[in-house]
Structure formats: structure tokens, C-alpha cells
Amino acid sequence: MAEKFDVIVVGCGPAGTSAAYILAKAGLNVIMIERGEYPGAKNVMGGILYRYPLEEIVPEFLAEAPLERPIVEQNLWILNKDSVIKTGYRGLEWAEAPHNNFTVFRAKFDQWYAKKAVEQGALLITETVVTEVIVEDGRVKGVKTDRPDGILYANIVILADGVNSLLAKQLGFHKEIKPSDVALATLEVINLSSEKIEDRFNLEPNQGATIEVFGDSTKGMMGTGFIYTNKESISIGVGALLSDLAKNHQRPHDLLEDFKQHRIIRKLIEGGEPKEYLAHLIPEGGYHAIPKLFGHGVMVVGDAAQLVNGIHREGSNLAMMSGKLAAETAILANEVNDYSENILSNYQQSLMGSFVGQDLKKYKDATHLLATHPEYFNIYFPMLSKAASEMLTVDGDSKWKKQKNVINMVRERGIYRTARDLFRLGRVMK
Amino acid sequence: MSEPNKKLTIEELQYLTRFAADNDSHVFIKDLNICKTKCEEKVCTIVCPAEAYKWEGDRMFVGYEGCHECGSCRISCPYDNIEWRYPKGGKGIIFRLA
Numbered sequence: 001m002a003e004k005f006d007v008i009v010v011g012c013g014p015a016g017t018s019a020a021y022i023l024a025k026a027g028l029n030v031i032m033i034e035r036g037e038y039p040g041a042k043n044v045m046g047g048i049l050y051r052y053p054l055e056e057i058v059p060e061f062l063a064e065a066p067l068e069r070p071i072v073e074q075n076l077w078i079l080n081k082d083s084v085i086k087t088g089y090r091g092l093e094w095a096e097a098p099h100n101n102f103t104v105f106r107a108k109f110d111q112w113y114a115k116k117a118v119e120q121g122a123l124l125i126t127e128t129v130v131t132e133v134i135v136e137d138g139r140v141k142g143v144k145t146d147r148p149d150g151i152l153y154a155n156i157v158i159l160a161d162g163v164n165s166l167l168a169k170q171l172g173f174h175k176e177i178k179p180s181d182v183a184l185a186t187l188e189v190i191n192l193s194s195e196k197i198e199d200r201f202n203l204e205p206n207q208g209a210t211i212e213v214f215g216d217s218t219k220g221m222m223g224t225g226f227i228y229t230n231k232e233s234i235s236i237g238v239g240a241l242l243s244d245l246a247k248n249h250q251r252p253h254d255l256l257e258d259f260k261q262h263r264i265i266r267k268l269i270e271g272g273e274p275k276e277y278l279a280h281l282i283p284e285g286g287y288h289a290i291p292k293l294f295g296h297g298v299m300v301v302g303d304a305a306q307l308v309n310g311i312h313r314e315g316s317n318l319a320m321m322s323g324k325l326a327a328e329t330a331i332l333a334n335e336v337n338d339y340s341e342n343i344l345s346n347y348q349q350s351l352m353g354s355f356v357g358q359d360l361k362k363y364k365d366a367t368h369l370l371a372t373h374p375e376y377f378n379i380y381f382p383m384l385s386k387a388a389s390e391m392l393t394v395d396g397d398s399k400w401k402k403q404k405n406v407i408n409m410v411r412e413r414g415i416y417r418t419a420r421d422l423f424r425l426g427r428v429m430k
Numbered sequence: 431m432s433e434p435n436k437k438l439t440i441e442e443l444q445y446l447t448r449f450a451a452d453n454d455s456h457v458f459i460k461d462l463n464i465c466k467t468k469c470e471e472k473v474c475t476i477v478c479p480a481e482a483y484k485w486e487g488d489r490m491f492v493g494y495e496g497c498h499e500c501g502s503c504r505i506s507c508p509y510d511n512i513e514w515r516y517p518k519g520g521k522g523i524i525f526r527l528a
Contacts, residue, residue, distance in 0.1 A: 035516055035519050035520075036520070036524065037450070037520050037524055040525065041523075041524045041525055042499065042522075042523070042525065043525065044525060044528060045528065046528070047528055105527045105528055106525070106528060107525045107526050107527055107528070108527075126519070126520070127519035127520030128519040129516050129517075129518065129519045131515075145519075146518055146519055147519070163501070164501040164504075166515075166516075176504075176505065176510070177501075177505050178505070179505050179506045182501075182502075182505065184477060184479065184500065184502050186479050187528055188443070188446075189527045189528050233527075235528055242477060242502055242505060242506055243506075245476070245477050246471075246473045246476065246477055246506050249476050250476070251476055251477075251479075251481070252477065252479045252502075253438075253440060253443055253479055253481075257437045257438055258437075260437075261437060274438065274442075274443075274446055275446060275527065276446050276447055276525070276526060276527045276528060277438075277443040277444065277446045277447050278447065278498065278525055278527075278528055279479030279480070279498040279500050279502075280498070280500055281500050281501055281502060281505075
């Protein structure tokens with residue numbers, strides 16, 4: 001028994017559900033297919049969720065969604081073996097509604113979000129894997145699932161099946177992912193009382209903080225550690241480029257355990273009880289790794305389209321935006337009864353014109369530079385630390401002498417080389 | 431009872447997480463001979479966050495029951511020697527929190 005829908009959405013993460021919600025709200029006949037026991041069962045995120053563009057899609061999310069803490073402080077630490085340079089910003093403007101971003105638990109949030117789409121009229125089936133996209137005469141017509149008689153047809157299929165993006169690969173939209181285009185992250189959720197969290201992070205109730213930790217967290221590999229405050233737990237994790245983990249024979253969970261044990265990190269989670277262990281891949285290839293985004297009768301959204309801004313740790317908001325834009329294109333296609341590439345190209349246009357495309361273009365060379373130039377992590381981070389220590393330690397040497405010591409440190413590396421490296425970094429970031 | 435400053439073993443980590451193991455594996459080595467005769471690095475045994483890949487005796491074993499379904503093995507195998515798909519709908523790892 002093959003049913004025909006207007007749209008089939010494969011995957012009920014932030015991208016898929018955003019698309020389904022908007023499509024259902026517009027009155028289209030849409031079905032969401034999730035392979036997990038429930039939406040979120042197969043998803044992992046640090047995880048920071050952003051108000052934008054969720055608020056555009058579900059304005060009442062603040063009152064309804066299961067959110068952990070609104071973030072008032074975001075920190076960036078450069079960690080060495082026995083030192084850390086800390087930077088950060090606390091903005092009390094973020095403490096007020098509508099806030100800026102929040103910690104969330106994906107297993108909880110995704111379930112709520114999918115429920116909202118169902119309320120709008122989307123059909124949701126879980127525990128069902130889409131095994132294949134059905135293509136006839138070069139046009140996508142539907143999907144095959146692992147259910148008996150599990151074939152479904154639709155005018156449009158939206159692929160929101162996550163970072164491995166198997167279905168887009170089947171369609172030839174991309175080749176197998178390269179190990180240098182993904183980071184493998186492991187994460188633990190560690191229970192800790194809200195009082196302890198608020199004490200240690202200097203927070204009021206219903207306030208949260210984030211720390212991205214570079215350097216020794218990844219033992220100098222390209223990647224970052226992170227520490228996020230939930231209501232009554234801390235999410236602590238480390239992600240490093242998969243190719244680097246392989247090259248350095250580094251087990252990902254050992255990396256995490258070492259990070260947790262670091263003398264400067266461990267007191268933050270002391271006394272906490274580990275509650276869950278999770279691992280997942282994060283797209284890191286940026287703009288250059290974006291696959292073909294559409295074909296006749298099909299569009300690719302979210303992590304399946306490798307839409308992650310690793311420099312700003314933004315992925316879920318890019319996913320939501322891409323789902324929204326794909327839905328809007330599908331609505332257009334439905335209006336003119338044309339599901340070909342001619343109409344669906346609209347999706348790529350609007351995506352690239354939005355902050356998603358703009359941000360990915362801005363940083364398109366950044367990950368590659370950092371991944372291929374370990375000196376940023378291995379030489380400059382320790383150098384910064386040594387410079388800070390030199391200037392701040394009082395030992396009888398004059399400040400001029402100390403300044404000279406710092407300049408000599410740079411001379412050792414090479415003044416010209418350092419300037420060139422800084423210039424290069426500036427150029428890929430801008 | 432809880433000692434967060436103790437380094438957790440992979441068994442202790444995996445114990446924290448919920449799984450609904452299927453009877454059959456969802457991940458396979460395509461050609462065991464390649465692991466035996468060609469592959470020195472055995473990257474899969476290092477990068478798998480579940481330590482599912484174990485070289486025992488003269489062959490590779492895949493402990494699919496603890497798989498996090500991340501894809502690291504398939505992507506990092508230098509010989510493209512891993513047949514990789516998702517477990518049956520509803521089976522496999524079940525995240526409850528993050």
C-alpha cells in the first residue's frame with residue numbers, strides 16, 4: 001500500500017522538523033519519518049540552541065519548549081598543560097527574555113519540537129529507517145523504508161538524515177565523507193546540583209554559561225572541548241578532527257577523560273555523577289563540503305547538507321533555517337505544481353543568501369587553515385601563555401626586560417613568520 | 431559512589447547509555463582478509479567511541495550492540511572495508527538526554 005504525500009521529510013532533527021512544521025502549517029500533506037524510538041533518540045548536541053530562527057518558526061517556544069538554562073556568559077579558554085588564558089563575555093541583556101541561546105537536551109527538545117509539527121498536522125512515524133530514495137526517470141518520487149510494504153511516494157522528499165547523509169550519497173550528491181571533513185565528539189552529561197553549578201559558574205538561577213576550550217583539551221589537535229551548564233547537570237565534551245584522531249592514535253573517549261581530569265578543569269565537575277555518554281560526528285568541512293543541495297523532487301537540509309559553522313559552534317540554527325527555507329520552496333513548488341530542479345533551485349538561492357550561506361562563505365577557509373597548520377594550536381597557544389606568565393610574574397626583572405623576553409620569544413619563532421601566520425589567520429576569519 | 435575524577439573505562443561509559451540491541455549486527459567487515467593481510471593501522475579499533483572493533487586472534491570482531499551509529503569507522507577505514515547502515519528502526523542506541 002503506497003501512500004502519496006506532498007512532502008516526505010526524512011529525519012526529525014531540527015532541520016527536518018522545522019520543514020515539516022512550516023509545511024503542515026501551510027496545509028500541505030507531510031509525513032515525517034524518524035528511525036529512532038522517538039525524535040531525538042539518535043541525535044547528539046553539546047548542546048546550545050539559539051533563539052533565532054526558532055522564534056520565527058515557533059514564536060511560543062520560550063513558554064513551551066524544554067529548555068535548560070538561558071546563556072548569559074560565553075567563554076573561550078586557551079588551555080595548556082598547566083595554564084589557561086581566559087576570555088569571555090557576560091551580557092545581562094541575555095538574561096532577559098527572549099534571551100539569545102540556551103542549553104538543551106536534544107532527546108527532550110526534539111520530541112517537543114516534533115510534537116509541535118504534529119499539532120500543525122504533520123504525520124509522524126518513528127522506528128522506521130528510510131533505506132533508499134526512489135528515483136524514476138531522474139526524478140525523486142518517494143522513499144523505501146525498512147517496514148514491510150514500506151514504500152511511500154511524494155512530490156518532494158526533504159533529506160534531513162544527519163551528518164552521514166547516506167541518502168544524498170545514494171543520489172550521487174556527494175562522495176563518501178572525508179575524515180578531515182568531520183570531527184568526532186564524545187560527551188558526558190554529569191549530574192550536579194543547581195546550587196553547585198551556580199556557585200562554580202557565578203550564576204543566578206535560570207542563568208547559564210558556556211566555555212569552549214581550545215588547546216590541551218584536544219592535545220593540540222584541531223577541535224575544541226566544551227563545558228555547558230544545564231539546569232542540574234554539566235555537559236562536558238571534546239571533539240577533534242577524525243583524521244587527527246586517527247593520525248595520533250587517540251581514542252576519543254580517552255581524550256574526554258583526560259580533559260575531565262585536567263587540573264584546571266576537574267574542579268568544575270567535581271562531585272558530579274556521570275549520567276550519559278554520547279558520541280557523534282560534526283560536519284567541519286564548511287562551505288567547501290556542502291553537497292549538491294537539490295534535484296528533481298528532492299532537497300537536502302541540516303547536517304545532511306554539512307551546514308555547520310564550526311568557528312561559532314552553530315549547527316542547530318543553520319539546520320532550522322535550512323529546513324524553513326526548503327519548506328518555503330516546497331510550498332512554492334506545490335503552488336505551481338512544478339517539483340523540478342527549476343523551482344527547487346530556489347532553496348539553494350535563498351539558503352546562500354541567508355546568514356547560513358553568508359556565514360559559511362565567511363569562514364570557508366578557516367577550518368582548512370587551522371586543520372593544516374597545527375602551529376596555531378601547538379606553537380602560538382603556548383607562546384601566548386608564556387607571554388602572559390612572563391608579564392604577570394613579579395620577579396625583580398623590569399617590565400622592559402620582560403617585554404624584551406616576550407619579543408625574543410616571537411623572534412625565536414620568527415617575527416616575519418609570526419606576522420605572516422597572524423595575517424593568514426585574520427584573512428580566513430574575515 | 432560517584433567518583434568523577436576517576437578515569438572512566440569504556441565499559442563504565444557505555445553502561446550509562448541505553449541500547450536496544452537487535453539480534454543481528456547492522457555493521458559488517460566486507461572482507462576480513464583485508465584486515466588480516468593489508469591493514470596495519472586498524473584505525474577502526476582506535477577511533478570507535480564505543481571500542482566496538484576488536485582484533486582478536488586473526489580477525490576483526492564488531493561489537494555492534496554498543497554502537498553509537500556515528501559513522502567514524504566507515505569514514506576512517508583506509509580500505510573502505512566497512513558495510514555500514516543504520517540498525518533497524520527503533521533498535522540501537524537510544525539517547526535520553528543530550
